[in-house]
Amino acid sequence: MSRTVSRITLQDVAREAGVSLATADRVLNGRSGVRGVTAERVKDAVARLGYRPNLAAARLARGETYRFCFVLPAGSNVFMRMLGEQVTNTARWLAVNNGYIDTLRVDVFAPETLASALEGLIGHYDGVAVVALDHPRVRAAIDDLIAAGVAVVTLVSDVPSSQRLHYVGIDNIAAGRTAGTLLGRFAAGRSGSVGLIVGTPALRDHAERQFGFTQVMAGEYPALRVLPAHESFDEEERTQLIATEMLRDVPDLVGIYNVGAGNRGIAAAISAANRASDLVFIGHDLTDDTRRFLLRGVMDAVINQDPGHQSRSAARVLLSHCAGEPLLNEQERIRIDIFVRDNLP
């Protein structure tokens, strides 16, 4: 509200340093063509006056528009649908901040398709956020984008060996370990078998979660035996079938950990077997379904990675990189959320 004590401007700094606005600007933005002595004078003035650049003015003067492309999997997995919605929200926010977002849907299981889609983005965008597949072709495509001067962040699923600027997502080994600890503690005292269902071990995040989970179970809960993993391809029918068979064939089953999607199928199987109250069931991603399962007591915990946070974080990282603006690192760390019935948002 207050048009208070007018803030210190670059103009003030220039005057204080006895140079022109242009020179002060050159020093502040690290552009060349200023003698060392002069630069020092300006820096002194900045320090003396406690000058803080005005972000709004800088943006306006630059007058740049930032074009970002979010590359998401084509499939219709619930989490990815939620992520897509959040990207739309983020786009609305970006529109007010000199940027826009296009969304591209690509078959994530086809490295060639993904890679060539990525390469086709060169020249059209300033930044790309991609739900990546950890495959040499994809890595190469990311590196090509980077080489072409495009800012790239990986989203949800990383390609650590690439040159990407940043990974926006959780540590999936830690997520798997978290699931292990919760399942182990919730099944406290009991001994028996634990079912493990993965979408496909070809997805890096699934493999990592599985790894973390079995690591904890083997090391900390010797009374619980993890059954060989079943592959569901994230399909509800498959998860239901797998769970139904497990419940039928494993008499000492005390828990199920679902690494991927398809929680609805498992919940159906558990309810059908009337085992909701004694079986520990832990899965990923808070959705309308999993929220309901938590409230009904069918699920005992949900490990979550906030799609809204991830979408906004990707946009902020790209924007701040392209615009050369500062970033609050702490804000960009994606948490491994644990939800039980009582702390649902």
Added chain:
Amino acid sequence: MSRTVSRITLQDVAREAGVSLATADRVLNGRSGVRGVTAERVKDAVARLGYRPNLAAARLARGETYRFCFVLPAGSNVFMRMLGEQVTNTARWLAVNNGYIDTLRVDVFAPETLASALEGLIGHYDGVAVVALDHPRVRAAIDDLIAAGVAVVTLVSDVPSSQRLHYVGIDNIAAGRTAGTLLGRFAAGRSGSVGLIVGTPALRDHAERQFGFTQVMAGEYPALRVLPAHESFDEEERTQLIATEMLRDVPDLVGIYNVGAGNRGIAAAISAANRASDLVFIGHDLTDDTRRFLLRGVMDAVINQDPGHQSRSAARVLLSHCAGEPLLNEQERIRIDIFVRDNLP
């Protein structure tokens, strides 16, 4: 980067609508003095062109500086110290966004002091974020601030009956329930007593947590008996004494829930009694201490409210209110974080 296809400006809208820039601006910002017909023409043009205002330009033109005051408790409780540090970070961010933050430390247990401190802020600030005490005097002071045109948000601790714009913090009843569920599940199968330590029931958040906790324990875990609450005044020596006595006098003690600060004292008592591995200990707020206790297995879960998030959220809410800018509600919901050993950030 790209100085792409220049975005649509208000100028374009005005031309399209056949009015002047000023009129277009009046319509867009809901200022009076425009005939209905004219307003419609402008709105049509906005829709037709898909106009999006440029935040940076608007801020620059307004040229306003926003002065906020964060009122924090004077004590040196770890969480409040962390909150204070985060407010400093937030201030740095705000400095780049046409605002500044002053921090005021007040004795939170003295309603009169807090209330008069708040009233003294009138005229000096555009917005106030206060860690409030739920007391009639404080409520009145908040309402006075509001009446004087100051934006007020409560932070961490709410005064629901006041006119405050917004509460930045968690639902403490839900937090207590969450603690109850975790303790109940972690103690699965066992029966016995559960110790409950509060700072002081005079603090609304402590009382609410206690309420939520006992609610869940009574309703869901009949095998666990919650002992009468002990008051620690958030002092480490007191918590240590209380915990030591509990461990000595209650033979069937299976868990401890600490509602307030002083986790270090409890951890010391548990370690001294060599009960780390079998006693369930749940407390609040992730600090260097509680992190270490989780890793060592002395604590089993920590319920957290992110001080960084709360500080930034308060600043964003105040800023967007004062500047009349849009707010992403979803981003401002403070989560009840659950941390175990494996999902520590």
Added chain:
DNA sequence: CTGTTAGCGCATTCAC
């Protein structure tokens, strides 16, 4: 009721 105009603080030509 509506239009004209002068900046906001900075980045960026283009001269010197």
Added chain:
DNA sequence: GTGAATGCGCTAACAG
């Protein structure tokens, strides 16, 4: 190496 001048898109004061 350095300085002067122009304009980004919008708000607000002032004219009509």
